Amino acid sequence: MIAHHSILILIIGGTAFFLFGMSIASDNLQSLAANRVRDVIAKLSTKPTLAVFAGIVITVIMQSSGAVTSMLVGLGTAGVITLPQVMGIILGTGVGTTITTQLLSLNIAEWGLPIFAFAFLVHFMTHRKTLSRVMQALMGFGLMFWGLEVIGIGTADLKNVEIFTSSLDYLRANPLAMIAITAIFTAFVHSSAAVVGIAMAMATSNLINLTDAFYWVYGANIGTTATALMAAAGGNTVGKQVAWSHCLHKVVMVGIFYFLTPYAAELIMTGTPARDVANAHLFFNITGTILFFPFIKQGAALIEKIFPPSASEKDFSVKYLGRMNFESPNVVLAHAERECLRMADIVISMIKDSILILKNENIDLADDLRTRDNQVDMLNREISLYITKYTDQNDGALNKEMIRLFGFAADLESAADVIDNSILELARKKHSLKLDFSNEGWSEIISLHDAMIEVAALSVSCFQTQSKDLAAKVVFKKRVIRKMEKTMREAHIERLVQGKAETINTSSIHLDVLSDYRRVVGLLSNHVYTFLRGADNFNRPRGD
Structure with missing residues (x-):
């Protein structure tokens, strides 16, 4: 029945099955990892050997070396890990992605549908969440095997298509x-395993x-x-360094292997085509x-020289956090507070x-x-490290102050x-759809x-002066804003009822902006409630 379809449909359909199965397997393996992938990267990347191991394990979980490297770009941009740590993980991702192709090289492609059917039945009948996730991941692998089988059926008839064989002859003469x-094809499908599977x-x-x-x-591997x-296109220099280190590593390796290809092929040849291709990848x-x-x-070091930080990035660093041991804990506290206020200025801007x-x-501006x-x-990261370093050396009162600084810095970072993550995305959506707020909505x-x-x-x-009067004003203003947002939502709904075109078109964006602005106010007010919590004349009402 399958063989009755055209060659093109079989190859495209098989590739679609393969990629969809890989997506299902990846999503469920990540869920089984309880979304701790970023924590694993941060912890295991401290030593090169552990970093390589982390790269292998995480790539097996995510089923995509490109996705892992994209995550590394984000972590590098945020300053969570350094470029030398990333280099080890990148080396590991290359090995990790070969595990999938090794599985695909096993002569079990025809078992793809039975594997999928078995996993589906167990998933359908079980009420255990973990077992369900495992079965869904197995369903994904079943689809991958089945997709490879369908691709094989399609490619078997390609030898009879003259234009295809002529194209292969040309490519064989022009490696x-x-x-x-x-x-280019790998970059399009975002999966080196899929391309190696087709090979x-x-x-x-x-x-x-x-x-x-x-x-x-x-x-x-290049794609x-x-x-x-x-x-990395929209990130800072560190993110670009991470991405380009991955790319240049692959390009250099291809440059080395290119002239040794016939010898490498002779070295690993076993006579089983699928296994040989998987071994070539490995x-x-x-x-x-x-x-x-x-x-x-x-x-x-070479990557950092090729892609140096811009002048603005080079100039920006901590100003007040010293790297020496201070005799007076009060000096430590004062420096951390000054850096916190500097951070607050950036957030307000x-x-x-x-x-x-x-x-x-x-x-x-974006x-x-x-x-x-x-x-x-x-x-925020530097302030947290600084406070953690000195907290145990101080008395209880100063420890309490440092915890206050830690909390305020964390809230500023969240604001x-x-x-960055929400308002910018809403703005991008508004502009890409060529939408405008209604005059009333924009005024709100x-x-x-x-x-x-x-x-x-x-x-x-209030954070700087520890003034109760200012704290009371913040609480009052926050309550006013809560009421403002409620009134604005009601006015927005009224305009929807009236059928105002601009209101209808921008409804979700408008309401999300109101929610995000109120969320920022809540984050900036957290430290005020902590400050006032012990005051006899203050009672925090519900809903604040």
Whole structure:
């Protein structure tokens, strides 16, 4: 029945099954890991050997070296891990992605549907969440095996298509073109395993030999770096360094292997086409890891020279947090507080500019807001490390003050994230859809924005002076803003009932902006409630 379909439908359909199965397996394996992947990266990346191991394990879980590297770009941009730590993980991702192709090379493709059916039945009947996740992941692998089987059925008839065989002859005579085409295709499907899987099917059908398959492996490894390069496009220099280190590592390895391909093919050939292609993928990545592992630090230094930080990034760093042991804990406290206030100034500037990005599309301002958010992330991290270092050395009263600083810095960082992750996304959506707020709606947003700026200024002053009067004003203003938001929501719903076009088109964006602005106010007010919690004349009402 399947064979009655056209060759093109079989290949495209099989690839779709494969990619969909990989997505299902990846999602459920990550759920089984309880979303601790980022924590594992941060903890295991401290030593090069552990970093390589972390890269292997996490790539097996996520089923995509490109996705792992994109995550590394985000962590590097946020300053969670350094470039030398990332280099080790990148080497591991290359090995990790070969595990999937090794599984695919097992002669069990025809068992794809039975595996899927069995896993589905268990998933359908069980009420245990963990077992259900395991079965869903197994369903994903079943679809991957079945997809590979369908691709194999489709490619088996390609030898009779003259235009295809002629194209293969041309590519065989021009290996660089073969590498380029497979790299582009890999970048398009975001999966090197899928491309290597197709190469396995074609090798099994005797359409390509092992030497040709090596070129497919080269292209797949270069193409998979496109995901991280795109993720780094809007990031800072560290993110770009991470993405380009991944790309350059693959390109250099291809450059080394390119002239040794016939010898490498002869070395690993066993006579089983699918297994040989999977082994070519494994051999390429393990060799690359072994060759580059001793030079991780030197490689990181080279990347940092090729992609140096911009002047603004180079100039931005902590100003007041010393790296020496102070005799007076009060000096430590004062320095941490000054850095916290500097962080607050950046957050307030982001709050002020958020209204501008909502009004008009401004790519430069959007990039600048992201840069400021990264700066806030860095300051929060440094303040947290600084406070943690000195907390145990101080008395109880000073420890309490440092915890207060820690909490305020964390809330500032969260407020900046609301602007960067939510408001910027809402602005992008509004501008991409060419939408405009109604005059009444825009006036409401401006009013709420002005009130938010006032609360932000009062909150920072209260943090600095520890004034009960200012704290009471912050609480009062927050309650006013809560009522404002409620009134604005009711007015918005009234305009919806009236059928106002602008209101209908921007409804979800408008309501999300109101919620996000109120959320920022709540974050900036948290420390005030902590300050007032012990006061006899203050009782925090429900709902604040």
